Amino acid sequence: MTPPAGARPPVRHPEAPAPGEIIGSHYEHCFGCGGGQPHGLHLETRAREGVRVTAEFRVKEAHQGAPGLAHGGVLATALDETLGALGWMLRVIAVTGRLETDYLRPVPVDTVLHLDAEVLAVHGRKIYCTATGRIGGPEGPVAVRADAVFIEVKIDHFIENGRSAEIQAVLADPDQVKVARALEVNP
Ligand SMILES: CCCCCCCCCC(=O)SCCNC(=O)CCNC(=O)[C@H](O)C(C)(C)COP(=O)(O)OP(=O)(O)OC[C@H]1O[C@@H](n2cnc3c(N)ncnc32)[C@H](O)[C@@H]1OP(=O)(O)O
Numbered sequence: 383m384t385p386p387a388g389a390r391p392p393v394r395h396p397e398a399p400a401p402g403e404i405i406g407s408h409y410e411h412c413f414g415c416g417g418g419q420p421h422g423l424h425l426e427t428r429a430r431e432g433v434r435v436t437a438e439f440r441v442k443e444a445h446q447g448a449p450g451l452a453h454g455g456v457l458a459t460a461l462d463e464t465l466g467a468l469g470w471m472l473r474v475i476a477v478t479g480r481l482e483t484d485y486l487r488p489v490p491v492d493t494v495l496h497l498d499a500e501v502l503a504v505h506g507r508k509i510y511c512t513a514t515g516r517i518g519g520p521e522g523p524v525a526v527r528a529d530a531v532f533i534e535v536k537i538d539h540f541i542e543n544g545r546s547a548e549i550q551a552v553l554a555d556p557d558q559v560k561v562a563r564a565l566e567v568n569p
Pocket of ligand 1: 408462463466467469475476477478479480506507508531533535561562565
């Protein structure tokens with residue numbers, strides 16, 4: 383999780399979304415951010431200054447692990463999804479290679495988790511990043527945190543590995559193709 387010697391500081395892409403701008407869902411059926419998943423997290427991420435994004439996630443009944451408390455895997459998903467949105471700030475597509483989570487406080491149902499993620503360093507295709515989830519407000523105590531390494535991939539990663547029915551549906555949807563093209567402009 384520690385950036386190796388030779389890693390460079392992240393550079394915000396000149397065409398990254400402006401600070402405060404909402405970064406739309408990358409896929410309608412994404413469990414993290416898609417509107418088409420009734421029990422999904424429906425995370426709405428915002429671009430921030432630098433190579434940083436924030437998001438809010440309200441824990442619903444469908445997200446319980448223990449009675450009245452969020453499932454740890456769901457909280458990891460919230461961290462993962464927020465970290466994934468950092469690709470928009472670098473204008474690259476990147477998938478999770480490694481995700482290490484710390485659970486510091488239980489998160490009750492109906493709590494709003496305030497997520498904050500940033501890229502720390504880049505080395506080749508590896509993107510070293512970190513995220514926190516706070517409760518009780520954006521300045522509240524940290525309930526969950528994560529360090530991660532994301533790996534840059536090309537759109538072929540999804541076309542070659544995804545199930546054919548969903549890939550065909552995405553390729554037939556001009557809005558989805560627009561999302562992919564926007565991320566592929568990075569040289
Ligand atoms: C349109 C926008 C889409 C955005 C989606 C965001 C959704 C939210 C985030 C997710 O949940 S993504 C879904 C969960 N992740 C995956 O499904 C990834 C599954 N793993 C893979 O597909 C491959 O293992 C992977 C693409 C990550 C790497 O395979 P490659 O063959 O392309 O890479 P390679 O093995 O050549 O390694 C390239 C570099 O990355 C490093 N690396 C690879 N896997 C790693 C790993 N797991 N942890 C740390 N480093 C890793 C590797 O050591 C190497 O470093 P060096 O360049 O320094 O040699």
